[in-house]
Amino acid sequence: MRLPVGVKVAIVAIVVMGSYSGYANYIPQIESKPPQELSLEGGNVTPAQLIKAGDEIYKTKGTCEICHKIGQKGTRAPDLAGVGARAAKAKPGMTAKAYLIESLINPNAVIVEGYPPIMPAVDKPPIALNRSEVWALTAFLQAQGGTVDVALNDIPATVGAGGGGGGAAAAAVTMPGDAKVGKTIYMGKGGCLACHKAKDIPGTPVGPDLSQIAKIQTPDYIMKKILDPKGMGTVAGFPPGVMPQTFGQTLTAKEYTDLVAFMLTLK
Ligand code: HEC
Ligand code: HEC
Incomplete structure (x- = not known):
């Protein structure tokens, strides 16, 4: 984990906003269960907190950095520097926000020129992010040169549904081989x-x-x-x-x- 403890505590605090006993119960659970599941449903979160949470997901559970590097061209996936700005022009008639959400949950709808269609849908196994995590990640992407205005309701309710953090669904696809x-x-x-x-x-x-x-x-x-x-x-x-x-x-x-x-x- 690269984030200081303070930031992690901030994320925990977001998760349990307004519930003191929930806070007390939650800490041991989140400590003992990496990779953490972030839930912001019903939470009152500032854009800055959201971007921070998205940044952490980008670097850890999202595994985005295995393919993408920010500020580095020539890697196996597009450089995401400035993506928050260029997303506005990526697809005619589509807002930057809608394009970014689509790139995460339906990556093959638009294929960036010069790249193969190998990006997995991030709310499905093996990455299997939940709805809150996709929300935070979208804010993080918007923050790369654009305006952060994504709300939880912009993320379709079906996103990450049934993923169970990936474990259950991923276990379903085991191979009979040795x-x-x-x-x-x-x-x-x-x-x-x-x-x-x-x-x-x-x-x-x-x-x-x-x-x-x-x-x-x-x-x-x-x-x-x-x-x-x-x-x-x-x-x-x-x-x-x-x-x-x-x-x-x-x-x-x-x-x-x-x-x-x-x-x-x-x-
Ligand atoms: C297996 C490699 C791989 C992983 C993992 C991956 N991506 Fe991608 N991504 C790609 C490729 C290749 C493209 C370009 C082709 C396309 O448009 O689908 C792309 C395109 C994108 C785009 C559109 C970029 C643009 O310039 O329009 C965004 C946004 C994006 N990825 C974000 C992410 C995020 C966030 C994660 C982590 C949750 C992630 N990707 C994980 C390979 C990957
Ligand atoms: C002669 C060299 C060569 C051999 C042998 C070879 N590969 Fe590859 N493989 C490549 C190259 C080059 C790429 C990347 C270009 C491409 O996508 O075709 C690749 C891509 C892949 C990918 C996609 C990786 C990704 O990040 O998306 C997989 C999976 C893969 N190889 C598996 C295998 C397996 C399994 C074997 C053995 C049965 C194998 N390869 C044998 C050269 C080879």
């Missing part, structure tokens, strides 16, 4: 380490580091990317057509399933 065997496929027959690093397995930087792939990508994306790398678009900053297109033919169904099970442990 992750231990999958690791041997990764290092052996698949030859993935020729181009990718993955946690303690060293590799080359020809392709992206896969150490946290299951944290930022859906099982569906990972499964399709192995079988049809071109069809899933090329990760920005990496050469197209380098990842072999032949795993669908060379791996048996069992090897493929085991490999995917291993990939899903990379988080």
